[in-house]
Amino acid sequence: xxxxxxxFVARVLRNAxxxxxxxxxxxxxxxxxxxxxxxxxxxxxxxxxxxxxxLRMAAHARRTLARRREVHDSDAQLRIPTPLQPEQMLDQxxxxxxxxxxxxxxxxxxxxxxxxxxxxxxxxxxxxxTLRIPQGTVASRLRRARADFRDRVRALSGATHxxxxx
Amino acid sequence: MNEPTRMVHSPESELExxxxxxxxxxxxxxxxxxxxxxxxxxTAVTTSAAPSAAAAAGSxxxxxxxxxxxxxxxxxxxxxxxxxxxxxxxxxxxxVTHPVxxxxxxxxxxxxxxxxxxxxxxxxxxPAVAPPRVEVAEAQPAANARSVSTAxxxxxxxxxxxxTAELAALDSARTSLxxxxxxxxLTALDSYARNFPRGRLKMEAxxxxxxxxxxxxxTEVARKRAEAFLRLHPDSVLASRVRSYAGL
Numbered sequence: 001x002x003x004x005x006x007x008f009v010a011r012v013l014r015n016a017x018x019x020x021x022x023x024x025x026x027x028x029x030x031x032x033x034x035x036x037x038x039x040x041x042x043x044x045x046x047x048x049x050x051x052x053x054x055l056r057m058a059a060h061a062r063r064t065l066a067r068r069r070e071v072h073d074s075d076a077q078l079r080i081p082t083p084l085q086p087e088q089m090l091d092q093x094x095x096x097x098x099x100x101x102x103x104x105x106x107x108x109x110x111x112x113x114x115x116x117x118x119x120x121x122x123x124x125x126x127x128x129x130t131l132r133i134p135q136g137t138v139a140s141r142l143r144r145a146r147a148d149f150r151d152r153v154r155a156l157s158g159a160t161h162x163x164x165x166x
Numbered sequence: 167m168n169e170p171t172r173m174v175h176s177p178e179s180e181l182e183x184x185x186x187x188x189x190x191x192x193x194x195x196x197x198x199x200x201x202x203x204x205x206x207x208x209t210a211v212t213t214s215a216a217p218s219a220a221a222a223a224g225s226x227x228x229x230x231x232x233x234x235x236x237x238x239x240x241x242x243x244x245x246x247x248x249x250x251x252x253x254x255x256x257x258x259x260x261x262v263t264h265p266v267x268x269x270x271x272x273x274x275x276x277x278x279x280x281x282x283x284x285x286x287x288x289x290x291x292x293p294a295v296a297p298p299r300v301e302v303a304e305a306q307p308a309a310n311a312r313s314v315s316t317a318x319x320x321x322x323x324x325x326x327x328x329x330t331a332e333l334a335a336l337d338s339a340r341t342s343l344x345x346x347x348x349x350x351x352l353t354a355l356d357s358y359a360r361n362f363p364r365g366r367l368k369m370e371a372x373x374x375x376x377x378x379x380x381x382x383x384x385t386e387v388a389r390k391r392a393e394a395f396l397r398l399h400p401d402s403v404l405a406s407r408v409r410s411y412a413g414l
Contacts, residue, residue, distance in 0.1 A: 002202055010194035024198050028205040035206060039344060095188035102185060118173050119189040142170070150178060157181045 001046055002031060008047070008120070009054050015103065015115040016058030019065060026057045033057075051130055055112065062108070102152045110145035117142050118149075332358070332367050339374045348382035351375075369395075373404045377411040388412050 006027065013026050030053045034041065041049045103111050112131065116122045117138075124142065128135040174190065177183035335358040342350035355375050358365065365371065372395055379388035392412030396405055408414070 006199050007193045011192045014192050015189050027198050028202045031202050095184040099185040099188045124169055153182045
């Protein structure tokens with residue numbers, strides 16, 4: 001299970017809001033939490049169980065991060081996006097940072113559906129089952145999430161072009 | 167349900183594609199696997215299940231692998247316990263110190279959490295399922311043995327009856343137990359005892375028997391066997407399961 005789902009769990013944690021520095025620890029916590037409930041998990045439900053646990057971990061990490069930012073409010077003011085240069089477009093590290101910025105600005109509900117559909121390629125049915133929400137709600141959230149994501153990327157891109165052009 | 171094409175297949179811009187690719191290509195760091203296995207007490211595990219076979223065989227093999235690793239963990243129990251205790255004093259960046267306690271501490275109150283109730287059981291949401299920290303840590307390897315799919319054959323074990331046969335026997339008992347069929351589990355365990363009088367998984371078998379006895383209503387017998395087990399193996403990785411089964 002570890003070998004099969006390690007990257008999946010790490011990716012979900014990261015894209016759902018766990019800071020990079022805490023992914024390792026939360027991957028371990030996720031697997032251990034699932035191990036602790038192994039008797040309750042159907043063999044064919046391992047991935048779903050891991051996913052739910054990872055989302056829970058990420059939610060916890062987001063809350064912790066938000067509290068830290070409240071305490072260090074000045075830090076938040078310093079988090080001004082660095083202008084993106086054209087040649088940096090495909091740089092993985094920079095792309096990751098920008099993705100984090102975009103995802104962080106999305107609401108939790110939209111972000112979760114977006115991550116599961118667009119990045120994990122879960123079906124809308126799977127998402128509805130995982131989140132225990134109606135499929136219509138998934139469809140609605142996904143529609144809004146995609147629009148939201150696109151708007152934010154456009155804004156980011158526009159700001160970047162403005163920076164580059166000035 | 168009619169599903170829209172993923173954005174990565176029709177990105178609006180190169181920037182959008184780059185961001186989506188960054189999210190989709192994220193992988194665990196090189197050390198995460200080792201740390202996770204160590205945190206689970208599963209490093210140095212040696213079984214006969216090849217990774218590719220495990221990946222191909224799906225959950226049933228993975229379930230069998232659980233028992234395989236459980237067996238190995240039993241053998242290496244004396245190692246696993248110090249490892250866990252070592253972890254208690256290991257700084258950040260190494261396997262987590264109080265993993266289950268931390269997992270249990272995750273609040274289910276946020277929007278993200280409330281909408282993520284499990285399909286079958288609530289993950290990391292019921293602190294009551296988490297035994298005291300050290301016991302939990304020690305109990306993880308056996309309980310989680312299903313997870314490991316990397317393995318080598320222990321040369322010393324090759325002369326003994328195939329471990330897979332033992333594993334299958336215990337897997338049968340485990341399945342019966344999980345399907346609320348303690349009588350079936352006891353029958354499977356009796357069969358195991360007959361077929362493998364010197365079985366390498368006797369401790370695991372005893373733990374399952376305690377569970378089966380308890381679930382079949384023979385609580386006093388289960389309790390006595392549990393107490394005897396805990397006297398003999400107070401630091402076993404299986405101790406918390408035994409306590410849980412016997413209500414101790």
